Amino acid sequence: QVQLQESGPGLVxxxxxxxxxxxxxxxxxxxxxxWAWIRQSPGKGLEWIGSTYRSDYTYYNPSxxxxxxxxxxxxxxxxxxxxxxxTAADSAVYYCAVGFGSFDSWGQGTLVxxxx
Amino acid sequence: EIVLTQSPATLxxxxxxxxxxxxxxxxxxxxxxxxxxxxxPGLAPRLLIYDASRRPTNSPDRFSGSGSGTDFxxxxxRLEPEDFAVYxxxxxxxxxxxxxxGTRVDMK
Numbered sequence: 001q002v003q004l005q006e007s008g009p010g011l012v013x014x015x016x017x018x019x020x021x022x023x024x025x026x027x028x029x030x031x032x033x034x035w036a037w038i039r040q041s042p043g044k045g046l047e048w049i050g051s052t053y054r055s056d057y058t059y060y061n062p063s064x065x066x067x068x069x070x071x072x073x074x075x076x077x078x079x080x081x082x083x084x085x086x087t088a089a090d091s092a093v094y095y096c097a098v099g100f101g102s103f104d105s106w107g108q109g110t111l112v113x114x115x116x
Numbered sequence: 117e118i119v120l121t122q123s124p125a126t127l128x129x130x131x132x133x134x135x136x137x138x139x140x141x142x143x144x145x146x147x148x149x150x151x152x153x154x155x156x157p158g159l160a161p162r163l164l165i166y167d168a169s170r171r172p173t174n175s176p177d178r179f180s181g182s183g184s185g186t187d188f189x190x191x192x193x194r195l196e197p198e199d200f201a202v203y204x205x206x207x208x209x210x211x212x213x214x215x216x217x218g219t220r221v222d223m224k
Contacts, residue, residue: 043157046161046204046215061212095160100209102151104172
């Protein structure tokens with residue numbers, strides 16, 4: 001069973017960069033899983049941000065593509081999200097999740113508020 | 117992008133009842149790659165069904181999924197108190213992966 005835990009600042013200033021990490025335990029990163037970031041806000045529901053696959057292939061939701069970077073650190077067992085130029089619309093609970101397209105393991109989520 | 121709609125928005129039922137939740141897609145979902153999740157307040161979504169009708173080992177057998185193409189259904193037989201929650205469908209047949217707006221199952 002994969003255990004996931006998100007971490008990062010809960011408050012980000014507008015126009016700055018949101019940075020989150022997801023630490024993984026109990027399973028190697030090289031299993032063929034997709035490693036994804038998903039967010040949830042009252043206004044937009046659940047939104048898939050992007051997935052990293054096989055450590056060398058990443059694909060993003062076009063809605064975020066110009067602002068987002070995801071990466072995996074296979075040696076340290078974590079993967080990360082960077083979302084730049086944030087606005088209040090980026091305030092949400094951010095989840096990391098893994099699976100083969102459907103997501104069978106999720107972190108508990110971390111609330112990020114964008115505010116000055 | 118495939119847009120998913122869910123109906124009804126809210127379902128008011130009693131423990132022991134059966135529930136039928138619908139998910140419609142704006143275009144065919146490739147290989148019927150549809151999943152269903154349950155979300156209880158304050159918790160992350162939990163996978164109930166994948167590939168439209170397959171159940172993970174930790175998903176109770178009172179949950180079943182069906183459908184193909186653009187129309188998918190989650191059925192819940194014999195509602196337990198812990199089943200009162202919000203249910204989301206998701207398609208992962210073609211990126212960007214998308215989720216439906218959810219159906220809330222409330223206790224009558």
